[in-house]
Amino acid sequence: MRSRPPQAADPSPVRRGDRWTRWLFVAPAATYLLLFFGYPIADNVVMSFQQYTVTSFYTGDAPFAGLRNYAAVLSSSAFPRTLLTTAVFTAGSVLGQFALGLAFALFFRRRFPLGGVLRSLLLLPWLLPLVASGTTWKWMLDPDTGVVNAVLRGLHLTSSGVPWLTGTSQALLSVVLVNTWVGVPFNTAILYGGLQDIPPNLYEAAKLDGAGPLASFRHITWPLLRPVVSVVLVLGVVYTVKVLDVILVVTGGGPAGATETIATQSYELSFRQFDFGRGAAMSNLLIVLSLVFAVLHLRADRRARTV
Amino acid sequence: MTSPARSSARRIAALLTGLLLLAPAATGCGDRTGSGPSGGEVTAITALDYYTDQAEHAQWGDLLTACGRTVGVRVEQTSVPGASLVPKVLQQASSRTLPDLLMLDNPDLQQIARTGALAPLDGYGIDADGFAPGIASAGSYQGKLYGLAPNVSTVALIYNKDMLAEAGVAVPRTWDELKAAAATLTRPGRYGMAVDANATFEGTWQFLPFLWSNGGDERQLDTPQAAQALQLWVDLVNSGSMSKSVLNWTQADVHDQFVAGRTAMMINGPWRIPALEQDADLHWGVAPVPVPRLGQSPVTPLGGEVWTVPQNPSKARQQKAAQVLACLNSPSNMLTLAQEHHTVPSRTAVAAQHVEANPSMAAFAQSVAVARARTSELGVEWPKAATGIYTAIQSALTGEQTPEEALSHAQQTATGR
Numbered sequence: 001m002r003s004r005p006p007q008a009a010d011p012s013p014v015r016r017g018d019r020w021t022r023w024l025f026v027a028p029a030a031t032y033l034l035l036f037f038g039y040p041i042a043d044n045v046v047m048s049f050q051q052y053t054v055t056s057f058y059t060g061d062a063p064f065a066g067l068r069n070y071a072a073v074l075s076s077s078a079f080p081r082t083l084l085t086t087a088v089f090t091a092g093s094v095l096g097q098f099a100l101g102l103a104f105a106l107f108f109r110r111r112f113p114l115g116g117v118l119r120s121l122l123l124l125p126w127l128l129p130l131v132a133s134g135t136t137w138k139w140m141l142d143p144d145t146g147v148v149n150a151v152l153r154g155l156h157l158t159s160s161g162v163p164w165l166t167g168t169s170q171a172l173l174s175v176v177l178v179n180t181w182v183g184v185p186f187n188t189a190i191l192y193g194g195l196q197d198i199p200p201n202l203y204e205a206a207k208l209d210g211a212g213p214l215a216s217f218r219h220i221t222w223p224l225l226r227p228v229v230s231v232v233l234v235l236g237v238v239y240t241v242k243v244l245d246v247i248l249v250v251t252g253g254g255p256a257g258a259t260e261t262i263a264t265q266s267y268e269l270s271f272r273q274f275d276f277g278r279g280a281a282m283s284n285l286l287i288v289l290s291l292v293f294a295v296l297h298l299r300a301d302r303r304a305r306t307v
Numbered sequence: 308m309t310s311p312a313r314s315s316a317r318r319i320a321a322l323l324t325g326l327l328l329l330a331p332a333a334t335g336c337g338d339r340t341g342s343g344p345s346g347g348e349v350t351a352i353t354a355l356d357y358y359t360d361q362a363e364h365a366q367w368g369d370l371l372t373a374c375g376r377t378v379g380v381r382v383e384q385t386s387v388p389g390a391s392l393v394p395k396v397l398q399q400a401s402s403r404t405l406p407d408l409l410m411l412d413n414p415d416l417q418q419i420a421r422t423g424a425l426a427p428l429d430g431y432g433i434d435a436d437g438f439a440p441g442i443a444s445a446g447s448y449q450g451k452l453y454g455l456a457p458n459v460s461t462v463a464l465i466y467n468k469d470m471l472a473e474a475g476v477a478v479p480r481t482w483d484e485l486k487a488a489a490a491t492l493t494r495p496g497r498y499g500m501a502v503d504a505n506a507t508f509e510g511t512w513q514f515l516p517f518l519w520s521n522g523g524d525e526r527q528l529d530t531p532q533a534a535q536a537l538q539l540w541v542d543l544v545n546s547g548s549m550s551k552s553v554l555n556w557t558q559a560d561v562h563d564q565f566v567a568g569r570t571a572m573m574i575n576g577p578w579r580i581p582a583l584e585q586d587a588d589l590h591w592g593v594a595p596v597p598v599p600r601l602g603q604s605p606v607t608p609l610g611g612e613v614w615t616v617p618q619n620p621s622k623a624r625q626q627k628a629a630q631v632l633a634c635l636n637s638p639s640n641m642l643t644l645a646q647e648h649h650t651v652p653s654r655t656a657v658a659a660q661h662v663e664a665n666p667s668m669a670a671f672a673q674s675v676a677v678a679r680a681r682t683s684e685l686g687v688e689w690p691k692a693a694t695g696i697y698t699a700i701q702s703a704l705t706g707e708q709t710p711e712e713a714l715s716h717a718q719q720t721a722t723g724r
Contacts, residue, residue: 058400058422077719144550145569166551168705254506255554256701256708271394272508273690274418 048280069281086261094236096180101187126185134249137178168258171251175259179246194228234297238290349623351381356410357389374634380627400424405617407628413445414681420448426616427451431629441609442653445680454613457641458650460576461607461678463670468590470571478594485597489548492571501561501570504553510697516596519606525692529715537710577671580649593670609678651675695720
């Protein structure tokens with residue numbers, strides 16, 4: 001319509017136009033986020049304050065329940081144990097995944113024959129459908145006929161076999177082990193990426209200064225990897241706290257509720273007992289937990305950048 | 308408040324479908340979302356079930372097609388996996404896109420009927436006369452019939468004839484005989500008995516014959532009768548006659564253990580018969596679930612899928628669906644289905660006929676005649692009690708709690724505390 005004015009002379013119309021275009025570019029992503037993440041979360045929050053049953057799906061009628069769902073969930077006699085199980089499961093899995101992931105990442109940083117092949121093999125657990133790997137683990141851990149106990153018996157480490165899935169404390173260990181196995185590839189991949197960013201000449205310099213492998217890990221690798229470590233750990237917590245499929249497939253929350261976490265409880269309430277209001281309340285606790293860690297993550301991230 | 312949004316979404320969906328599928332589908336679509344009863348002649352109806360197993364899907368597909376032909380409609384069958392049927396039905400209920408003919412597992416019927424999404428069958432002259440009383444009650448909600456199952460099943464004791472003969476053990480009829488037999492049959496690498504004591508409704512379902520036959524009741528779980536039943540399972544595990552792994556086994560796992568010769572007896576259903584028959588070297592027999600004392604008859608839970616007619620704006624479609632449902636439940640089709648799936652026809656007279664031709668079904672048919680629907684007493688409250696029961700089983704079998712403690716806790720779960 002009119003010719004583009006020189007920028008320095010009259011910046012404001014251009015900037016306004018810019019602002020519109022900027023919004024235009026943001027709009028698809030923003031719409032997507034609002035539609036597919038914002039709406040379900042908002043809906044879940046609303047649902048947790050409603051008495052939402054099977055009938056509500058058909059009639060659209062869900063009476064307001066106030067805080068009753070939260071009260072019921074929090075005061076349930078099983079809740080303290082569920083919370084503790086969730087904490088143990090999450091901490092155990094995250095630490096296990098991280099330690100193994102870091103070990104593998106450090107190992108594969110060295111160049112050796114078939115290193116590439118082995119590294120891609122390590123990603124396999126990630127590619128398998130969880131139900132398939134979970135079922136296989138369930139078979140392997142079967143106390144009577146599973147291969148794990150067969151090996152342990154063969155090595156004379158145990159005579160009666162470990163009740164991997166039938167002992168209340170062993171079952172929790174089992175799901176932690178399986179979930180660790182599932183998460184190692186992710187940790188390895190991210191940490192390996194982080195290691196690639198550390199300039200190799202630092203190590204050479206350290207070597208010249210007489211630093212051994214331990215010292216160069218402590219003074220070079222670890223400090224430079226720190227930002228990546230905090231990302232991996234926080235993401236690990238957020239991913240693990242909501243794990244459902246591994247537990248459902250391997251132990252189904254049993255025996256005697258020993259592997260029941262907030263996530264499996266929420267599933268149980270919603271899809272087995274059809275109490276969607278309480279299920280939503282339970283899953284909102286998970287969202288709050290994840291948010292806490294997300295904030296921690298952002299903080300850690302900012303500090304890492306400013307330092 | 309949500310209905311305008313819903314109907315516009317439906318209109319958009321219809322438009323898109325029409326565009327994609329072009330003329331023929333668009334007219335089909337028109338009849339469905341169109342102006343209801345005056346939608347013209349019905350040429351096709353939709354059906355939803357969970358028969359995803361290829362053979363089963365085909366067998367039901369054939370029957371639906373045949374029944375459709377007799378009433379002059381094409382039946383479009385869709386099958387989804389068992390676990391996703393109810394979630395799918397809930398989605399469809401909220402978007403008013405339920406199929407014309409819907410299959411449900413019988414304990415789910417009351418939940419869905421309560422929503423008002425299903426049409427009562429009495430309006431179509433369909434009743435449950437001549438059906439096993441358990442299945443009639445499973446298909447009813449607040450005194451009205453909403454669903455009918457052409458064939459039903461229950462559980463019984465399946466045993467390995469060779470192992471029993473070799474150990475010189477008679478087929479156990481009572482709990483004491485069961486304990487003794489299981490102990491005698493147990494040896495290295497083999498357990499005498501197996502059940503599914505899984506932390507799911509399947510575990511509850513397997514325990515019900517023991518609970519009910521002893522006079523236990525799901526309305527009041529903290530009774531001596533219930534504790535005795537649970538004690539029986541605890542004894543079997545503690546004596547080593549039953550693997551502790553039952554805590555983690557599904558019914559399919561129990562079956563695999565039996566076929567592999569790692570257990571001599573198991574509780575399972577007739578739907579396992581085709582697989583059992585595949586192994587010519589396996590000689591098995593079926594007996595009723597053992598009862599507390601001689602002379603009692605076992606009270607077992609009723610399994611089977613009921614067919615229902617969801618509410619539909621087009622009464623003409625609903626009419627056709629009801630006619631197909633009636634056809635599925637006709638005596639001759641029941642017999643065909645029972646033959647194909649090794650189940651029991653749900654009409655008592657037809658069941659007798661079926662047993663004459665298939666003696667191995669006698670134990671199942673006998674149990675079905677007096678079998679109880681899981682929802683007959685608690686109705687929509689059943690899932691809570693069922694959760695309480697399997698939790699109690701798990702606590703008792705792991706030794707976390709005594710049967711009495713576990714069941715009093717279960718009673719708290721069931722009453723929602």
